[in-house]
Amino acid sequence: MSRAEPSAPQGRGELRDRPQTARARRTTFRATLLRNELLTTFRRWRTVALLAVLAAVPVLVGIAVKIETGDGSSADGGGGGPAFISQITNNGLFLVFTALAATLPFFLPMAVGVVAGDAIAGEANSGTLRYLLVAPAGRSRLLITKYATVVIFCLAATLVVAVSALTVGALLFPLGDLTTISGTQISFAEGLGRALLIALAVAASLIGVAALGLFVSTLTGSGIAAMATTVGLLITVQILDQIPQLHVLQPYFFSHYWLSFADLMREPVYWDDLAKNLGLQALYAAVFGSAAWARFTAKDITA
Amino acid sequence: MGEVSAGEPERREARDEAGERELGEARDEAGEPVIATRALTKRYRGGQLAVDGLDLTVPAGSVFGFLGPNGSGKTTTIRMLMGLIEPTSGTARVLGQPMPRATRAVLPHVGALIEGPALYGFLSGRDNLIRYDSADPSADPRTRRARVAAALDRVGLTAAAGKKAKAYSLGMKQRLGLAAALLQPRRLLVLDEPTNGLDPQGMREIRSLVRELASDGTTVFLSSHLLDEIEQVCTHAAVMAQGRLITQGPVGELSAGARGRLVVTTPDPAEAARVLKEQGVGDVVVADDRVTGEPPDRDLAEVNAALVTAGVRVRGFTVQRASLEDAFVALTGEGFDVAG
Numbered sequence: 075m076s077r078a079e080p081s082a083p084q085g086r087g088e089l090r091d092r093p094q095t096a097r098a099r100r101t102t103f104r105a106t107l108l109r110n111e112l113l114t115t116f117r118r119w120r121t122v123a124l125l126a127v128l129a130a131v132p133v134l135v136g137i138a139v140k141i142e143t144g145d146g147s148s149a150d151g152g153g154g155g156p157a158f159i160s161q162i163t164n165n166g167l168f169l170v171f172t173a174l175a176a177t178l179p180f181f182l183p184m185a186v187g188v189v190a191g192d193a194i195a196g197e198a199n200s201g202t203l204r205y206l207l208v209a210p211a212g213r214s215r216l217l218i219t220k221y222a223t224v225v226i227f228c229l230a231a232t233l234v235v236a237v238s239a240l241t242v243g244a245l246l247f248p249l250g251d252l253t254t255i256s257g258t259q260i261s262f263a264e265g266l267g268r269a270l271l272i273a274l275a276v277a278a279s280l281i282g283v284a285a286l287g288l289f290v291s292t293l294t295g296s297g298i299a300a301m302a303t304t305v306g307l308l309i310t311v312q313i314l315d316q317i318p319q320l321h322v323l324q325p326y327f328f329s330h331y332w333l334s335f336a337d338l339m340r341e342p343v344y345w346d347d348l349a350k351n352l353g354l355q356a357l358y359a360a361v362f363g364s365a366a367w368a369r370f371t372a373k374d375i376t377a
Numbered sequence: 378m379g380e381v382s383a384g385e386p387e388r389r390e391a392r393d394e395a396g397e398r399e400l401g402e403a404r405d406e407a408g409e410p411v412i413a414t415r416a417l418t419k420r421y422r423g424g425q426l427a428v429d430g431l432d433l434t435v436p437a438g439s440v441f442g443f444l445g446p447n448g449s450g451k452t453t454t455i456r457m458l459m460g461l462i463e464p465t466s467g468t469a470r471v472l473g474q475p476m477p478r479a480t481r482a483v484l485p486h487v488g489a490l491i492e493g494p495a496l497y498g499f500l501s502g503r504d505n506l507i508r509y510d511s512a513d514p515s516a517d518p519r520t521r522r523a524r525v526a527a528a529l530d531r532v533g534l535t536a537a538a539g540k541k542a543k544a545y546s547l548g549m550k551q552r553l554g555l556a557a558a559l560l561q562p563r564r565l566l567v568l569d570e571p572t573n574g575l576d577p578q579g580m581r582e583i584r585s586l587v588r589e590l591a592s593d594g595t596t597v598f599l600s601s602h603l604l605d606e607i608e609q610v611c612t613h614a615a616v617m618a619q620g621r622l623i624t625q626g627p628v629g630e631l632s633a634g635a636r637g638r639l640v641v642t643t644p645d646p647a648e649a650a651r652v653l654k655e656q657g658v659g660d661v662v663v664a665d666d667r668v669t670g671e672p673p674d675r676d677l678a679e680v681n682a683a684l685v686t687a688g689v690r691v692r693g694f695t696v697q698r699a700s701l702e703d704a705f706v707a708l709t710g711e712g713f714d715v716a717g
């Protein structure tokens with residue numbers, strides 16, 4: 075940002091007749107693209123629909139559990155089902171954990187894949203990309219803005235699931251102190267804190283898919299193709315992660331440590347897999363972020 | 378106008394201080410062309426040679442018509458000038474700076490309409506403009522609403538500003554695209570077929586808009602197939618065919634290159650044709666009561682006198698000035714087929 079600064083005093087013409095506040099203003103100007111990008115993304119009907127589907131999952135799970143246990147029998151008889159599901163009848167807060175565990179393998183990353191895959195390819199498809207670039211948005215700036223928006227979407231989507239689950243849980247079931255996986259008791263307030271931490275861990279788990287989707291998005295001029303490819307990759311990796319013969323590769327699959335968020339419900343918290351997950355997501359962000367940058371900054375935009 | 382200072386390092390937009398100083402100098406030096414290309418060449422990845430050794434010079438302050446049949450490389454040239462695609466070889470300078478290296482310094486001063494408008498259908502016309510304006514780091518957010526309103530007003534879209542862009546007609550979209558190019562005072566306006574889809578009234582408005590902008594000192598680079606449009610507004614023109622530049626220069630000189638035709642209206646066309654041939658008129662064509670031909674070098678008064686002497690009853694005797702269309706057809710050939 076400072077490279078052009080030293081020359082400011084000798085500038086001429088209207089290009090820089092406001093030197094004093096230039097730095098401050100430049101920062102605000104920079105951020106306006108991100109603000110506009112967020113507004114544009116979250117105002118889209120498609121984004122709203124994705125979030126609505128995500129919000130509906132806890133509602134369905136909550137109602138199903140309520141009906142199942144309505145006759146007085148306990149839910150834990152059947153076994154199976156998503157993590158923590160048997161605890162929901164005792165404590166509505168567990169619906170948050172169950173809903174996140176149920177949406178993390180597919181619904182959440184799919185929603186992220188759709189938004190990330192469409193990020194650049196969708197703009198290319200509609201031709202708006204060329205106008206953003208001649209504005210000039212700057213290729214790196216646009217790409218960083220797009221990635222930041224997708225990451226914020228990851229957080230928003232996770233929070234939508236968590237808040238919807240908390241609301242449904244509070245409406246349908248009792249709330250109170252809860253028992254951790256390790257068997258110890260924690261207060262409801264601490265339980266809420268753990269729920270927030272878990273939501274953050276889940277959101278962070280999606281960073282890798284976000285970077286992958288963005289990279290795919292720079293490869294094609296069709297938003298639909300980019301979305302389909304990203305979601306296809308997501309499913310493939312999940313399947314490969316189940317094949318025992320591939321155990322050497324599996325630690326590098328972005329979804330491998332996803333369920334580590336449950337470790338936040340242990341007492342004391344077991345950090346190993348959580349840290350591995352964060353490291354892996356950071357690796358994906360670095361690798362595919364760089365690949366996306368290399369591709370996008372050198373690409374001919376003819377659409 | 379906003380500042381041009383750059384931020385994070387960019388491969389395409391990498392720019393040095395020397396470059397920035399150059400922009401200042403280009404502004405001071407009136408003689409420097411606004412667009413100058415040297416041997417600019419683009420071969421697409423499919424192998425298609427779209428632009429071949431283009432040497433284009435667009436003088437500052439001109440309204441420059443960029444002509445050529447379909448597929449002749451006009452849009453490809455514009456894409457290279459705007460830094461959207463990398464030239465295969467050759468150089469392009471816009472506002473005195475090399476493209477695509479200096480996109481960040483140059484493009485805030487350039488408004489562009491490339492291959493028709495592209496809009497976010499789910500946003501209103503106004504929000505579309507706000508989005509494009511937010512994309513420009515040199516645009517002041519505090520004046521954004523006012524500038525957007527002014528641009529909408531300028532293209533006559535104020536009443537439809539709140540409507541979703543997907544509900545716009547083709548002409549309304551075109552107008553909105555034009556408004557995006559006018560969000561800031563520009564030094565160069567690049568318009569790729571700006572009157573596409575416009576009604577006659579809209580075309581006239583665009584022409585008067587172009588004239589108005591030009592009188593404010595904006596250089597306008599206008600690609601079009603509509604020759605009378607070019608002839609009406611442009612001071613300069615260039616003609617492309619199959620990726621090559623055939624000619625460029627002031628519009629007057631271009632159409633002067635193609636000679637006019639002598640037109641004689643008479644009830645005795647056969648006799649008139651005989652006399653005209655005798656008088657040295659070439660390529661004599663008879664159509665009903667009109668006899669036309671290439672005027673000879675001698676005084677036309679004598680030709681007319683000869684007709685009268687031979688008893689030809691002359692109703693009209695004129696030389697039709699060559700239009701740009703004649704010049705264009707003479708240069709690019711009559712064939713309608715697009716070169717492959």
Ligand SMILES: Nc1ncnc2c1ncn2[C@@H]1O[C@H](COP(=O)(O)OP(=O)(O)OP(=O)(O)O)[C@@H](O)[C@H]1O
Nearest residue numbers: 376421423425427446447448449450451452453454
């Ligand atoms: N993205 C692309 N990939 C490959 N070839 C292309 C691409 N875009 C254009 N071409 C080819 O390059 C040549 C020039 O195309 P261009 O779009 O520049 O023509 P134009 O003069 O703008 O035509 P028109 O008047 O129809 O708009 C054509 O032969 C076209 O087929």
Ligand SMILES: [Mg+2]
Nearest residue numbers: 451452492569
């Ligand atoms: Mg074209």
